[in-house]
Amino acid sequence: MNTPSIRAVITDIEGTTTDISFVHKVLFPYAHEQLPEFVHSHSAQPDVAEQIAAVRAELKTPDASLDKVIETLLYWIETDQKVTPLKALQGMIWADGYQRGAFKGHLYSDVAPHLRQWADAGKQLYIYSSGSVQAQKLLFGYSTEGDLTPLFSGYFDTHIGHKREALAYQHIVSKLQLPADEILFLSDVVEELDAAKQAGMQTLQLVREGTQAGTQHACAASFDEITL
Known part of the structure; x- marks a missing residue:
């Protein structure tokens, strides 16, 4: 996927950056x-x-x-x-x-290199997950790839709205103060991507093992296939 106009990337966690089984x-x-x-x-x-x-x-x-x-x-x-x-x-x-070191936050091996590359290129990076902002920061702060929290500009959880409702993404667009079509939302869940698309965002479905690809959004098997 080539999206040269993208200035911000918002990514889901479960099934997108992180194995659902974790x-x-x-x-x-x-x-x-x-x-x-x-x-x-x-x-x-x-x-x-x-x-x-x-x-x-x-x-x-x-x-x-x-x-x-x-x-x-x-x-x-x-x-x-x-x-x-x-x-x-x-x-x-x-x-x-x-x-206490009971576990580390799981990330697919293709995720961290691209997050670093995008941040180095000046892209704003955000997380939007149903897990709390605190849980998001912990997963990326204590990840298998080290502390990645310095790469992110912000985090969103259910306080901003439900992930399958367009209004939540409209709120996020307002917070980012960017044109909606310059924001890319990554998720494995078609209904979430549908809601983001309704809010004017660009969308891409991560089709990891066990994920069913939809037909309404661009797809990628990993972050390796995403070019910003």
Whole structure:
């Protein structure tokens, strides 16, 4: 793919820069295992208390017990729910795991060289993932390729909007203050690419192993096939 007008690249994580199995077989199980003790022992900590309150608000039960909050969070992990307070708490738990060396953030081997090349060429790089901004920074900060966070100009999560809705991408365009057609969005998910395209962005689907290629967007099997 050759897109000479691109000034900014926004990339998804799961299935795009990172093997989905890393998230589902390493990060999610770790959070599931650690969450009950973490929430119990940190419930008075302001940032944790804020997320506990947010879970109660989601349940529409302001006096829900802490055990009920934990039960709900575990259910959300088990059913892969994209709920903001869960993502925030997972990020806190993963931070501890990364810092203790329990795991490193997985990246496909083709990703880091091209991120560095694009940043060196003056392209603005951003992440947009359903995982929290904190979780995004941890994955790239403690990655198998070292700390890549200096390459990025910014990060977006579900606070900006849902990834399958065009309004979220319109908000991002407004934040970047660039023409929408000078922004390239990379993802493995057709519905996300559809939403970005509706907002005027250029789009490209990463078709990694196990991904079904769509017909409405340019495709690449790896970052090696992307030329900006």
